Amino acid sequence: MNQRRPDSGSPGDSSAPGSRRARGSHPAREQQRDSQRTRVYEAEHAVMRIFDRSDNYPLLQIAGSTITIPVERKFASVDNVQIYCDAFLALRWVRETWPRAQVPVVVRRRSGQQAAHYERAAATIAVPGHVNASAWAMRELVVLHELAHHLAPAGEQTHGPEFVGRLVHIVGEIIGPEAQLMLRVTMSDMGARVG
Numbered sequence: 001m002n003q004r005r006p007d008s009g010s011p012g013d014s015s016a017p018g019s020r021r022a023r024g025s026h027p028a029r030e031q032q033r034d035s036q037r038t039r040v041y042e043a044e045h046a047v048m049r050i051f052d053r054s055d056n057y058p059l060l061q062i063a064g065s066t067i068t069i070p071v072e073r074k075f076a077s078v079d080n081v082q083i084y085c086d087a088f089l090a091l092r093w094v095r096e097t098w099p100r101a102q103v104p105v106v107v108r109r110r111s112g113q114q115a116a117h118y119e120r121a122a123a124t125i126a127v128p129g130h131v132n133a134s135a136w137a138m139r140e141l142v143v144l145h146e147l148a149h150h151l152a153p154a155g156e157q158t159h160g161p162e163f164v165g166r167l168v169h170i171v172g173e174i175i176g177p178e179a180q181l182m183l184r185v186t187m188s189d190m191g192a193r194v195g
């Protein structure tokens with residue numbers, strides 16, 4: 001009868017915290033799992049455009065210094081990507097830094113023209129087939145991105161700060177410190193956190 005009792009509240013008020021928590025927990029965590037994905041892709045694409053223009057514009061002003069844009073490799077066959085990945089995973093510093101490097105990676109062609117991707121359960125990098133009539137080429141930045149996925153410890157956030165930190169580290173060692181600076185600065189500009 002006494003509806004003004006302080007502990008009665010309104011149905012909305014009393015149920016709000018509990019229901020909000022119950023409703024939000026799973027989807028929110030799922031979103032968090034790959035919350036940086038778009039920013040990471042945008043940053044990589046921006047860096048790729050700089051590499052693509054480097055024949056005509058070999059110098060770049062970045063973070064207050066002028067750098068010479070290094071060479072990014074291109075691969076003409078799936079076999080070449082496989083050889084590159086095998087050699088990368090055999091590098092001593094890679095093995096000493098990431099235990100997952102002991103797991104061999106398989107490179108296979110995926111049907112159609114979809115982007116490259118990594119399948120963790122099969123430790124496989126799938127790369128797209130021929131693109132129109134032009135010569136097939138897989139670029140080094142894409143392969144290193146997929147290798148950075150391969151080296152992730154179990155349970156790590158996909159494209160999270162740790163992933164980006166590992167990718168930036170790898171790019172610095174493999175392509176060079178200029179490429180590392182380009183990628184790190186561009187990631188920050190795009191709002192992707194680097195762990």
Ligand SMILES: [Zn+2]
Pocket residue numbers: 145149159
């Ligand atoms: Zn990825």
